[in-house]
Amino acid sequence: MKGYDIKFVQKDACEDDSEHLFTYIYTFFSPDTRLKYVARAECHAGEIFAVKFYCKRHRRSDFKYNRLTNRGYVRSILLTCIHVLLDVLNKHPLASFAFAGSYTVDRKNRWTEPISNTQRFLVYRQFVAQFVGNVQFEHFSYDSISAYLLINRACGDTGQKELEIKEMFLRTYKDLDRNTSTLAYRRSDVSGVSRE
Amino acid sequence: METKRKVVVKGERKNWIKGVVVHSMPITSDKLVGKKLTSEDLNKNAGHTKRILIP
Numbered sequence: 001m002k003g004y005d006i007k008f009v010q011k012d013a014c015e016d017d018s019e020h021l022f023t024y025i026y027t028f029f030s031p032d033t034r035l036k037y038v039a040r041a042e043c044h045a046g047e048i049f050a051v052k053f054y055c056k057r058h059r060r061s062d063f064k065y066n067r068l069t070n071r072g073y074v075r076s077i078l079l080t081c082i083h084v085l086l087d088v089l090n091k092h093p094l095a096s097f098a099f100a101g102s103y104t105v106d107r108k109n110r111w112t113e114p115i116s117n118t119q120r121f122l123v124y125r126q127f128v129a130q131f132v133g134n135v136q137f138e139h140f141s142y143d144s145i146s147a148y149l150l151i152n153r154a155c156g157d158t159g160q161k162e163l164e165i166k167e168m169f170l171r172t173y174k175d176l177d178r179n180t181s182t183l184a185y186r187r188s189d190v191s192g193v194s195r196e
Numbered sequence: 197m198e199t200k201r202k203v204v205v206k207g208e209r210k211n212w213i214k215g216v217v218v219h220s221m222p223i224t225s226d227k228l229v230g231k232k233l234t235s236e237d238l239n240k241n242a243g244h245t246k247r248i249l250i251p
Contacts, residue, residue, distance in 0.1 A: 082249055089250075105216055111209055112217040129233075129241035135251040139233040145223070149230065159232075166228050173223060 003079035004028045006039065006087065019045040019172050024088060027056070028080050033071035039084045044172065047152075048165055049088050050098045053081055066105040078127045094154050096137075096165065099124060100147040121146035138162075 009025040024041040036056040041049045058064035088095055101121025103113040113119065125141060125148060132139075132150060138158040140149040149165060151158045233241070 086250070107216055110215050112213045112215065113209075114211055114213065126241050126243060129238045130243070130245050131247055131249045133248045133251045134233070134235060134238055137250070139238060140230040141233055141237075142228060142230045144227055144229065162230065162232075166225065166230075170223060170225060170228070 001075050001079060003076060003083050004030055006080060006083050008087070014042075019168055021045065024049075024084075024091075026084050026087075030071075030073055030077060032073040032076060033069065035069060035071060037077065037080075039081055041084060041088050043092075045168055046161075046164060047092050047095045048098060048168065049085075049092070049095050051081060051085060051088075052099070053077070053084075063105050063107070065102040067107075068104060074123065075127065078124065079131070082131050094152055096152045096155065096161065097150040098147065098165070098169075100145065101125075103146070115146060116144045118146040121148070124148065 006026045006028045009027055012023045012025055014020045014022055021043045023043065026039040026041075027036060028039065029036050037053055038056050038059065039051065039053040041051050043049050052065065054064040055067070055069050058067050061067065085097060088097075101118040101124050103115055103118045104120070105112050121143075128139070128148065128150070136153060137150040138153060140151065140162055142148065149162065151161050151165070155161045231237075
C-alpha cells in the first residue's frame with residue numbers, strides 16, 4: 001500500500017460570514033483506479049480542519065461524497081488523505097482535524113444508508129487508529145453521526161477544546177442534510193450557500 | 197451478453213432505507229455525544245495492523 005502524490009491547487013477563501021474561513025484544495029491521481037480525486041481541507045475558526053475527498057468525475061453531483069466508484073484501492077486513497085493531513089499540519093502545527101463518513105446512496109438499486117455508523121465511517125475509524133497515534137492527538141468518536149475528531153494536544157485542555165469545536169460546528173451547521181455529503185452539513189443560517 | 201453483478205448478501209443492508217432519501221436532520225448538542233478514545237479503544241479499532249505515521 002502506498003499513498004499517491006498530492007498536488008496543492010489553491011487556498012480558497014470562504015466569504016459567507018460563517019466560521020468556515022478558507023479551504024486548501026488538493027488533487028491527486030491514482031494510477032491504480034485511473035481516476036483523479038479532489039481533497040479539501042476546510043479551515044474553521046480555531047484551526048479546525050474538516051478533511052474531505054471525492055472522485056473528480058463526481059464533482060458536479062450533489063451526491064459526490066456519497067457515491068462509490070467500486071474501483072478499490074481505498075487504503076491507498078486514505079493514506080493520501082493522511083498526507084494531506086500532514087501537509088496541513090506543517091502549515092498549521094496547532095491544527096485539529098474533523099471528518100465524517102458520509103452515508104452511501106445506491107442510486108441504481110435505490111437504497112440509502114442510515115447516518116449512524118456508516119460503512120465509510122467504520123473504515124475511516126479503523127484506518128485512523130492504524131496511522132495516527134494518541135501522543136499528538138486526542139481521538140473522539142461520534143458514532144451516532146459517523147464523525148470523528150482529532151484534537152491537537154498542543155492546544156491544551158482537549159476536553160475544553162472539544163466543547164468549543166462542537167459549539168462552533170453547531171453554530172456553523174444547523175442541519176445535517178441527508179442529500180448532501182460528508183461533513184456536509186448544510187449551512188441553514190447562511191442563505192445562498194451552494195452545496196458542495 | 198449477460199453482465200455479472202455483485203450479489204449483496206441478504207440482510208447486509210437490512211437497516212438501509214428504501215429509496216434515495218432526501219430529508220434533513222437538525223443537529224442538536226444531544227446528538228453530538230462523543231466518546232474519548234483510550235489507547236485500548238484505538239488498539240481495538242486498529243485491529244492487527246499498525247503503521248503509525250503521526251505519533
